[in-house]
Amino acid sequence: xxxxxxxxxxxxxxxxxxxxxxxxxxxxxxxxxxxxxxxxxxxxxxxxxxxxxxxxxxxxxxxxxxxxxxxxxxxxxxxxxxxxxxxxxxxxxxxxxxxxxxxxxxxxxxxxxxxxxxxxxxxxxxxxxxxxxxxxxxxxxxxxxxxxxxxxxxxxxxxxxxxxxxxxxxxxxxxxxxxxxxxxxxxxxxxxxxxxxxxxxxxxxxxxxxxxxxxxxxxxxxxxxxxxxxxxxxxxxxxxxxxxxxxxxxxxxxxxxxxxxxxxxxxxxxxxxxxxxxxxxxxxxxxxxxxxxxxxxxxxxxxxxxxxxxxxxxxxxxxxxxxxxxxxxxxxx
Amino acid sequence: xxxxxxxxxxxxxxxxxxxxxxxxxxxxxxxxxxxxxxxxxxxxxxxxxxxxxxxxxxxxxxxxxxxxxxxxxxxxxxxxxxxxxxxxxxxxxxxxxxxxxxxxxxxxxxxxxxxxxxxxxxxxxxxxxxxxxxxxxxxxxxxxxxxxxxxxxxxxxxxxxxxxxxx
Numbered sequence: 139x140x141x142x143x144x145x146x147x148x149x150x151x152x153x154x155x156x157x158x159x160x161x162x163x164x165x166x167x168x169x170x171x172x173x174x175x176x177x178x179x180x181x182x183x184x185x186x187x188x189x190x191x192x193x194x195x196x197x198x199x200x201x202x203x204x205x206x207x208x209x210x211x212x213x214x215x216x217x218x219x220x221x222x223x224x225x226x227x228x229x230x231x232x233x234x235x236x237x238x239x240x241x242x243x244x245x246x247x248x249x250x251x252x253x254x255x256x257x258x259x260x261x262x263x264x265x266x267x268x269x270x271x272x273x274x275x276x277x278x279x280x281x282x283x284x285x286x287x288x289x290x291x292x293x294x295x296x297x298x299x300x301x302x303x304x305x306x307x308x309x310x311x312x313x314x315x316x317x318x319x320x321x322x323x324x325x326x327x328x329x330x331x332x333x334x335x336x337x338x339x340x341x342x343x344x345x346x347x348x349x350x351x352x353x354x355x356x357x358x359x360x361x362x363x364x365x366x367x368x369x370x371x372x373x374x375x376x377x378x379x380x381x382x383x384x385x386x387x388x389x390x391x392x393x394x395x396x397x398x399x400x401x402x403x404x405x406x407x408x409x410x411x412x413x414x415x416x417x418x419x420x421x422x423x424x425x426x427x428x429x430x431x432x433x434x435x436x437x438x439x440x441x442x443x444x445x446x447x448x449x450x451x452x453x454x455x456x457x458x459x460x461x462x463x464x465x466x467x468x469x470x471x
Numbered sequence: 472x473x474x475x476x477x478x479x480x481x482x483x484x485x486x487x488x489x490x491x492x493x494x495x496x497x498x499x500x501x502x503x504x505x506x507x508x509x510x511x512x513x514x515x516x517x518x519x520x521x522x523x524x525x526x527x528x529x530x531x532x533x534x535x536x537x538x539x540x541x542x543x544x545x546x547x548x549x550x551x552x553x554x555x556x557x558x559x560x561x562x563x564x565x566x567x568x569x570x571x572x573x574x575x576x577x578x579x580x581x582x583x584x585x586x587x588x589x590x591x592x593x594x595x596x597x598x599x600x601x602x603x604x605x606x607x608x609x610x611x612x613x614x615x616x617x618x619x620x621x622x623x624x625x626x627x628x629x630x631x632x633x634x635x636x637x638x
Contacts, residue, residue: 141472144472166535170515170530173535220592221591241618242528242584242614243521247530376613377612377613
């Protein structure tokens with residue numbers, strides 16, 4: 139591990155300035171991913187700017203010109219957010235997604251912003267002895283020919299076939315969350331769908347953020363649909379494993395007709411995949427299983443698979459069907 | 472780069488200078504001689520380095536010591552300062568270990584987990600996110616999934632933690 143300078147500024151603005159001033163500087167939050175990357179040699183920053191003690195720890199409701207929002211400070215720990223009464227009652231998919239991730243210890247350490255900016259667990263990205271375009275641009279992609287069970291089936295490029303590892307990000311994508319970012323030029327609000335990118339020919343970039351952009355908060359819009367929501371995760375073990383596929387879904391039915399539906403998938407692409415084609419096919423139509431399966435297949439029309447990822451297609455189709463049927467059943471009660 | 476920090480470990484205040492790359496686990500074990508937290512995987516996957524940090528269960532391998540200046544740490548050793556902690560006694564009663572290497576981490580994790588249960592925190596297997604939570608075997612299994620035991624003493628560990636949960 140290379141020599142490491144450490145700084146703990148007393149404001150978010152000072153932290154942003156410190157990273158902007160220094161190529162090779164990185165923010166340090168809960169450290170559950172970055173400290174591992176220091177050990178693995180995946181990341182080798184010269185300077186760590188520790189933001190973990192900044193008082194960005196409130197969870198508070200506020201009314202804006204565009205409705206009511208729940209604002210979550212970036213340093214709210216994953217366990218605290220999952221246990222928050224408002225999140226549990228009004229954003230159950232968010233609580234479910236958090237609780238489906240990592241372990242009790244890790245959730246106590248990991249922060250909200252850090253969870254969103256964690257990096258892929260592709261085995262080749264984490265192994266510095268192998269080529270990886272995300273870690274070392276231009277070196278090649280080992281996952282194309284190698285171990286590929288966790289590879290993407292949507293939106294991949296010849297340069298990178300990995301998937302995004304966050305459960306929380308999938309739920310936030312279905313909820314239309316907004317990420318509040320403080321950069322050297324000031325604050326801006328980025329809809330979460332615009333935060334993440336597909337790999338294209340720049341797989342080293344997970345998001346549209348610059349190194350000196352600090353996520354200071356995440357905002358969730360109040361919406362009826364967000365209360366009738368859940369998160370389903372399919373994985374190799376019952377606990378403490380990354381998703382093969384996952385589904386965040388919300389459903390608002392009236393008289394058996396879909397008023398609103400939100401659908402996002404994890405484990406299928408370089409970013410959380412908002413299934414807008416399937417949503418459009420379902421909205422304002424009578425809800426039944428045949429219509430549901432047809433809508434999901436529309437979304438999956440462009441899926442590309444290998445022998446190792448072919449199973450993800452029926453997996454995501456069935457997990458989505460099961461999840462929405464369950465939400466419809468709950469709504470009928 | 473070196474950094475100065477202060478850590479309270481099992482009631483004793485320590486001042487030390489560490490290289491900024493030092494993990495909290497290495498600071499405890501190699502610098503302070505506190506060897507109750509164990510180095511298993513060193514990547515946050517096995518839980519054997521778990522301590523209670525400012526009252527909550529916390530890994531010490533995925534933590535840089537410099538970021539925890541001023542922290543209050545209790546290890547499995549410190550839990551026994553005034554006689555065995557009820558969780559430790561339950562591990563003895565229920566044969567909750569074989570080689571014992573993962574046990575200090577299991578014990579600290581169980582103590583932190585039981586506090587989370589008492590505060591009503593839900594888990595992945597909790598059916599009603601806003602209802603009362605029973606400390607069932609299913610709940611305990613899920614909540615202890617961050618602690619591995621290579622001997623496979625899980626039946627004893629589960630029985631011990633359930634005994635402690637019943638009080």
